[in-house]
Each structure stands twice: as structure tokens, then as C-alpha cells.
Amino acid sequence: MSSASDVEWQLAEGSRLHWVSWDREYVVFNEGSGDTHFLDSFSAEILKVLEQFPGPEPALIERVADCLNLYRDAGLERRIRDAIQKFREAGLVDPARA
């Protein structure tokens, strides 16, 4: 049986993201799906990390905490997992088992 830490996250197949931002709010166009997404700065940072460094969830959480200069605790981990889940529902990311 696999655990969450076994999951590697990556952009959904065929995705190519285009970004614009104003006042710390982001608009992301996925050329692969043709969908446009609205992201706040926290979610945008997670997706940017995931875009550049696909990989296992713990490493992703670590990198996001570093980028945003946030203390890594259970609350932060939960917020990041929630954001990834929303990306998945929006067709932006896919899991790949390690």
C-alpha cells in the first residue's frame, strides 16, 4: 500500500502554462487544456514550484516552505495538500507513483 509521501506530482500531460499577474493575483492559461485559472499568490507559488520541480510531495512541501519563507508545520502541509488537490480537480496536475 502506498502513502502520500510516495506520490510524485507533475503537471498534467500536455500542459504548458502561461502566467500573468497583477497585485499578487495570478491568471494562468494552460495551453494543453485551453483552460484559464485564477490563483492567489500562495496557490500560484505552489504551482510554480510544481511546474519547475515535479517530484514527491514531501520535497514539494519543503521547497514551497523555503520559497515562501514559511515555517513548516502540519497546518502548512495541509494547505499545500489542499491546493494540490484543487489543481488535480482542475486538471492542472497528475500524480505519478514513485
Add this chain to the structure above:
Amino acid sequence: MKLGDLAPLDLAERMKRQGLDLDTGPFVVRITTPIANLANELRALYCDFTLEAEGGLADFHLAVRHPAGPLGVRRYWRRQAKVYVDETPPFEPLPIDMAVPMLEWSINWCAATQVNQYLMIHAAVLERHGHALVLPGVTGAGKSTLCAALAHRGWRLLSDEFALIQPADGQIAPWPRPISLKNLSVDVIRRWAPDAYMSPPVQNTTKGTVVHVRPPAESVRRARDRATPAWIVFPTYEQGTANRLTPLPKARAFFRLAGCSFNYETLGIQGFQTLSRMIERCDVFEFAYSSLEDALRLLVALPLPAPLP
């Protein structure tokens, strides 16, 4: 030659036979009809538009005819009109006195369904000193009322219904066709611009009472002069309110505008890039208004956006 230069009988004959090729700026519209009264009403609304030479190419082909009815009820069918686009009717027949609005809606329908060389947003557009004011809005928000008011007080009309944005440079192409007014706004604009020509009111349409206002001659004359978007203002008419201009965060404005677009999704990455660049260069506001005089003062005083770095 302008449409207004054509004698009424010559116009009726031409519209009945080969049709009228009207240069509306970005599109040549070919209209054919045997209904003489419709020809006269079009002449009044489009009198300042140039006629294309016969035998040329047209972008949209429309015909307005009496629908072919069953034998024996010919008199009933003669009181109906049906628009055909490329010989296919997009809408059900309507009473003949609705022929002008039905034709106008059909021309809009042609653009909304056939044009993809522009990013098209459902918006009125006006211009001052080369800078375009874009007024997107859903039906009933007060967009056309504001548009007609501004177009008769120093602003150049680019369009009442379509912001046509060129992907290559972000400029807006004019399409200065008649302005559609509904219900209470008809009398408001009649008082505001008593010299403006309005088509006879058409009652009981799906939108209520509708009239069309002839576009100012100068706007028609400059139908090829493009303008750079500077302000995007989402208007809402609120009776009795003090006029309020509120900055709108640009990322949120992006989705409001994409939602008002006829072809944002169809254009894919080109739509995203064109819309992004437009929002980047514009100041964006929500605008609640009740007084046209105050609205005019407020909009004239809008500062130019800071130049892009």
C-alpha cells in the same frame, strides 16, 4: 457613394435585386430584401455609410424576406419577416415591424459566429484623443445608454456592441453601427440628444421596446481609425445612486472580460495573450451611475494610464 445619396426608389430596387453592399468598417455586409419599408429604414439609419461597388466581395450575406407560408394564409405570412444568413435562418420569423432589430441582431450574430481575426468582447467602445474607453456589460446594465450619451457629447463611437481587438497590436477596430436602446433609455437619450435620429420604436420584442440610434456621421467617416484601449469600465445603472468609480483588481477583471467575450476560448493562447496585454495597458473600474451629466464629467476626467515600462 453613401447610402443616403441613393434615391429611395433606386435603393428599394437595388436591395430587391442584387442587394446592397454596405461598408461598415471592418466588414462589408450584403443585405437583400424585397420589403421596401425596411430599405427606407436602413437608409435612415445607415445614410452616412459608404456603398461598395457592385460585384465585390461581402463578409456577411443577409436576406430579409417574407417567410414562405402555406397557400391560403398568404396575408398572414406577408405580415412576417424572416432573416436568412447564407440562406439559413438563424431565428424564427417575427412580425414585420421588427425587421430592423431582427436584422441588426442577425448582423451581430454573423460576427459572433463567423469572425475570429479579432478578440471580440461584448462591449461598447468610445474614443477621445486616440484613447479608447471600453464599456463591457451584460444586457440591461446601462452600457448602450452611456454609449449613446457619450457618442453625442464629444466621444467618437467605435461600437455599441463589439470591442474588436486586433491580436497583433491590441488596437481596437471601430464598427460604428446604430446604437440599440431599450425601454426607458429611449426617452432618456431622446432628451439628451434631441437632434439624433432614432428609428421608430418597436414594441413587444423579447427585449421590450427597442429603437436604434443613427451613429454620428463623424464616427462613420472615421470607421477605419483604430484606437488604443486605455480604460475598461464596467457600468451599472443604479437609479438614485451617487456615481461611483471603483478600481477593479486586474486579475478579476480578466475573468469578467473573458466571460463577456464571444471567442476568447476559441482563440486559445492568442485570446489569452491579447486579453492580458489589453488589461495590462488599461486602468480598470466598476462604475455605478445614475446621472449621465455626472458620468460624462467623471469619464472625461479619467487620467491616462501610466505608460508601460
